[in-house]
Amino acid sequence: MKYVDEYRDPAQAAKLIKEITRLADKLAEQRGRAVYVMEVCGGHTHSIFRYGIENMLPPSVELIHGPGCPVCVLPIGRVDDCVAIAEHENAIMTTFGDAMRVPGSKRSLLQAKSLGADVRMVYSPLDTLKIARSNPDKEVVFFGLGFETTMPSTALTVLKAEAAGIGNFSLFCNHITIIPTIKAVLDSEGFQVDGFLGPGHVSMVIGTRPYDFIAEHYRRPVVIAGFEPLDILQSLWMVLKQLDAQDARIENQYSRVVPEDGNPAALQAINRVFELRPFFEWRGLGSIDHSGVQLTARYASYDAERKFAVPAVAIAEPKSCQCGEVLKGVIKPWQCKVYGKACTPQTPMGALMVSSEGACAAYYQYGGGPRQIVNEQIVDDQPVGEQPIGEQAA
DSSP, X not given: OOSGGGGGOHHHHHHHHHHHHHHHHHHHHHHTSOEEEEEEEHHHHHHHHHTTOGGGXXXXXXXXXXXXXXXXXXXXXXXXXXXXXXXXXXXXXXXXXXXGGOOOSSOOHHHHHHTTOOEEEOSSHHHHHHHXXXXXXXXXXXXXXXXXXXXXXXXXXXXXXXXXTOTTXXXXXXXXXXXXHHHHHHTSTTOOOSEEEEOHHHHHHHOSGGGHHHXXXXXXXXXXXXXXHHHHHHHHHHHHXXXXXXXXXXXXXXXXXXXXXXXXXXXXXXXXXXXXXXXXXXXXXXXXXXOBEEEOGGGGGGBHHHHSOOOOOOOOOOTTXXXXXXXXXXXXXXXXXXXXXXXXXXXXXXXXXXXTTOHHHHHHHHTOOOEEEETTEEEXXXXXXXXXXXXXXX
16 A cells, blocks of 8 residues: 555455454354453544544444554643643743643643743644753753653653753653553552554554564453554454454454564664663552663753752643543443543643543544444434663563
């Protein structure tokens, strides 16, 4: 395939749906329940709803929306720390657009900006270096977050700052790693998923080998998936084929982008600049060992947490917000008590409604709701460290 339209061919989609239905029905009859497949990446969740994929699937297969949205898992305390830095009289805070609206315990970065803090949206961390050069009397801080997908650009920005001798630049680092996250979800009490659609963009950096433990130790198949409709449908079919054969392997459907060994240059930059934290707090998931990164001792002078005093206090989630249950696949977004009521994209209570990759935002934007079978058609009831990063051992 060469062109986007080929990845959206209705005839090919119909063939895949037919095969998915045949396999899922067979497996569901054997299990006495639907087959549960988790798409780890928030980008997949949005593609699934954008193209109506969930409503094409039979009731015998259920998609579970995983924790692969970095903005969504940012804990309230870290947002408060970022706001505290932004409100420093000598600071300029830069970040990506989604992060500006994530609510803290008192306010978001966007609200801090409305009250006078100098908070600027950037499209690349390298934009922060331009701002630092233009404002030599200010401390310019980049609010860095994301999985291994965005780590390389942040690492290269730190390296460029070092090479250019830019001393008024620093990083408030909230980058996280995918492998400990998946392991924490697998080890969650009551967790029940039969297979995974692996994250395409993260895997473009780390490759496919780091997922081996999922197949070897947990006996779950993983298929690294692309983001077009046929990518997702083919990947789901590949997972079901493995389950039908009682197999558990790592397969790479997204081979046009994802190499088996990842991107060596990106991994080299990451491991030069970052090291694993002993633990990191996740919204809805708690503390996960070796799941976040920090700057190495060599680049400590670029660490905003060393330059600025921050509260560093863990803040409990609002009791009415059920982001944690959604992140672990325990409930669907529409089952949350405040979804579409107190929590909307205009007035988000949780990060899952803020981020463009959040499951709640996807459901809200594309009208997701409980699937029902009516006259054999699916319809919606719409609601109102020590190890190299990317190679962590299981």
